[in-house]
Amino acid sequence: MVATTSQTEARRHVWAAAAAVTDPELPMLTLADLGILREVDITEDGVAQVWITPTYSGCPALAEMRVDVDAAVRAAGFEQVRVRTTLAPPWTTDWITPEGRRKLSEHGISPPGGAPERPAGPVPLTLLPTRTVPRCPLCGSAETEELSRFGATSCKSLHRCRSCLEPFEHVKEI
Incomplete structure (x- = not known):
């Protein structure tokens, strides 16, 4: 870990490094633009932890994202990095930032549009495409x-x- 930084500054440093990683399938967007970057933390023993949420389970780009986040955080000065995947809450297109939407359109x-409203509880089965x-x-x-x-x-x-x-x-x- 960067030696003389406070925990808050270290978390900001990790966030900035991970947030700048680009999506392998949409390289004009960062993981922050897509809303994939969820959380960062520094453990007591100095491990930088980063949580990401895939756009959908089985996303083939997730492995590449994990490798890229690990490399970016290491390049930012952290020797030990853990990139974790969280599936809850599930990602939604509503998490794409206004900047991300602008970049998509520019490219x-x-x-x-907005993600479909879903009721609480079990996900209803719909056979018709949206x-x-x-x-x-x-x-x-x-x-x-x-x-x-x-x-x-x-x-x-x-x-x-x-x-x-x-x-x-x-x-x-x-």
């Missing part, structure tokens, strides 16, 4: 169509704008 990816009609991130038109429910990654779908005719990806609401 031609339609940011998600569909949103995203605005084109290039021209702003709401005249868009879905080309494929599955994009380059599981969390995105592929669309086309009927106004400017450009294709774009949309981050699905979770």
Whole structure:
């Protein structure tokens, strides 16, 4: 651990290092932009601990995120690092920051709308897909169509704008 810093300063230092790590699938966003970075702490014996929440269970990028967070926190001066995964509360697209939404749009990816409201208790089974009609991130038109429910990654779908005719990806609401 950095030798002469207080616990609060050390936690801020760890947070800043982990927050700057970019998402392997959406490299224009940091883990902080996505709301994946949940908490940091320093143990009594000086281990920097970082908690992250995957965008969904089984996310293939999680292993890479863990490696990148570990490397970033070590580069910030912490010799011992533990990157932990927490699944509760589950991640939602509502955790994407306004800055993250702006960056998505600037890079031609339609940011998600609000996550669907879920009642307390067991998750209800719905057999019908939830569909949103995203605005084109290039021209702003709401005249868009879905080309494929599955994009380059599981969390995105592929669309086309009927106004400017450009294709774009949309981050699905979770």
